[in-house]
Amino acid sequence: MLYRALVGESISQFRHYHFRRRSLVGLCDQFDDGTVCPACIKTDGTVIVALDANFGLVRKKSSGSSITEPLQGNRMFVRDEDVEEYVRSNPDNCQPTENCSKFKAGNALRSQNQQKKLDITGVFGASCRHEVPLIFLNMTHGERLAYPKYVITELMKKYKKKNINLHVLYDIACVLSRHFRKTGEGIPKGLSLAVPAFHVYGHKLQCQIMYSTRRVPGFGLTDGECMERLWSFLRRFSRVTKEMTPSHRLDLLTDALLYYGRRKSADLDVQLLQRWDKAEKIASIAEEEISAVLKESPISISEHDLQQWMETQRHVAQAAHLKTRDKEIVPRWKRNYVMKLTEINQLRSGSHQQDSLIEDESQLDRDLRIIERHHAVKRRWVPSDDIFQRTLRDVDQELRGQLIQRAQNEARERATLLNLKRRYNDGQGVAIRLSKQVNACNRKLKNIVTEYNNLQWPPQTGIFPSHLEFLELCDASSQLYTLFDEQIEDHGVVPKNLKSRAIEALHLKTRATEEKLLLKREMNTVILHLHQQHGHLSSAINDTADPGSKAVLHQNIIMLEKKMYSAMNMFRRFIEVGAPPPNHHLPEFNSYSQALMSPDLHYIDYDESIDDGEDEGDDDDNVEEGENSIDCESSL
Template sequence: MVLDFFITDEEVSNFVNSYNDSTTGFKECNQFKAGDKVRSKSRTSKMDVTGVFGSVCRHESPVLFMNMQHGERLVYSVLLLDKLLNVPASKDQKLNETYDIACVLFSHLNVEFNPRRTTGFGLTDGEGIERLWSYLRCFAKITKEMTPSHRVDLLTDALLHYAKRKERNIGKHSKAVSILKNTEKEIGDKISLINKVITEETIQEWKIEEKATLCSKAKPVKATWEEIYVEQLQRLNSLSECIQEDKDPDLIEQYTRLQKFVACLEKAKGISKRWHKDEVKYISANDVLQRRCQKNILDKMREGAQERMFLLDLKKKYYDGQAVAKRFCGQVNRSS
């Protein structure tokens, strides 16, 4: 029996035309080019088929594929997940999914980003599909001039062969045993440096704290209008002192704009007399302002320190001369 790996082009086309995937993802994330609808359309408008989009299971066996009619777009991943979720065998199962730009897909599907911090992923690194693409790369030139049906037949044969290779490796746990042994040693070494009794409850507390830190970035506390008013009064006073020393036209322009802003705020809030720094309401708002600024700075420092420690820990796994180690060094320097 030949396994039907490919979704029909007609079904793909209908879904693509009916789905809106114009989102741009999270602002704080990297500006990925993949998944961009406008870029995808402009670069591939003259091609009938631009590539293959697909998936593998955690054992890296091929699962489901489709011909792409554009560049890489979110709509293909949504269609793929829709098909997988509607397979009868998967309806009562939890489906864990990894995708290299899942942070952009997040607004469409609720996915977690890091498999190491998600229950059920084990040692899955999410790179199985990349290893499959590496294997299929040699078929690119062969299939370039083929008819669509012959191309799909050849790729199906290649996927069946790849699946058989992966099937032979199922049940071989030597790598997992080695990793478990090394991990237990590393954990033991690190615990021995901590002057504290480590219990299962302690570890669970750490996991909850880590997840809260990594999965939800601390958002800056929003300032009240009183804090904004006091902050602008301080800026106004600072600019006034600078202008007395230096009659810079740019400083004078800034001072004039800020003076108008403060006057508008006073009018909106019904302030008939400008607050003085010795008044109770000024002092109270300034205290809150300072605490908020300190908290935001500490949150940013904590986030940077955690990122740096994580990158340094990853870098230890590679020799200094390796390309990946150099990339980690660059990331460490940028995070500093």
């Protein structure tokens, strides 16, 4: 116990001391402690947040218990008791359906196979679109839908008073949206859901159209994969944290998250400029693609027509996504009765009477007697009866029509996925995901071919072929699908692949325009944030009389002014940096960069002194190697 206290506690206290020194605890309590993103909107706007889980940051039960509370408190992690209470009161029974990918996320059954030696199975968290960590919690189950709901609830409580809408990116946003509707709550007002740009290719085509971050309004060009980059950084701590006590583990992960946020905030101005350049490039490419589509179209179309195609595609995808099971034309018992009658007639007409066939015939006869007794069929139907012919024709039309409709949907999805795959090299991760989706479509089409060709009777109408081929079904423009086309707008004059290109280019153009508007607002927010921090430091300098405290505050305010001047120069091309943002009052700005320090405020920053020493030591002609090393030792 003494060894653990000397080693473990001293390291934790040392890290916490550096945090307090960096965040000016006790000197300027309003100074940024690293938990606030300088670029995210503070009021009257939209905040874009990404959610995800990491099952690598576990903790063993045998790692002991904590004697004291975490030094960082709940700065990043919420209380485990609050999370457990919310999970118990909000069970999630919603499972992924055939309308989305088979992700394990959201599956409560996943927790049944967790190792019994773990008391924490992972970490669930959120970060803004600038990759600054926001809120995190410990998971004790699989990635249940209660965890993202809890994070969303906490964020909406935080932003509701500030009139801020929340845009959330989550790997299975389609399942989460369905869960909100199924529970009767509905999607909360001010909340919008989307799937990150990389993960969306693992979903069905309907989900891609409805939830892709490139298609949902308000997300700009945000890719939504910032949590994956954060997990890549945090995974290096997994071997250490799984052996720690709860308090030490939270302190270490909080320190790592704060460091990651500081690293992202340090070059935020450069990041915003890079995003602006990317938005301009994408907007230019989208304009060129739209112009090419307008030229290649066989008829005269305008950008307004492209907008209508885009709306039609979304409405069709939404209808397919929310569509319940079609009402059956033929009652189920009549369908089963006719199908069994057809099968038993074929068995009886066969030339070979094997024992297995006789057993099948006896079983079919028993099933038919049960149906006849249950539905009061006095006399068994025969193929010459009108009721048999009418029912068989209706059953044939319903079954073959449903199979061809399914094949058409799969063929369209396959064509769209192949068109997307051509943009990526074979080894890229997106191309691999798309290839898996294409293979899944191929398997489904082959199953449809087998099911269609194995029907026990020939087609009862002339609109259906007697036999299907796999290659014929793969062609989305096949004549077989003309009777089942859902979109008969311009009667097929404009090819579907041309429509897809136009819709995608129009979406990219719209998202690029949104991105520029978001970036301008974020640049103004960064300038406002720096001014407010400057005002807090100025007030703290005026309120303190201690010379040492004044020296530390002066040092921080000079560094802040350098950052402020750099951001103003970078953003000058895009926003008016000389005036405050609308509806905001900036504190009085007094520059300390050129101010003379008081004689009694002498202090030395060791990091800067070492850097200055290294810079001065670049002239090897005037300083010998031995003297230089002695100077370094004395300065240290």
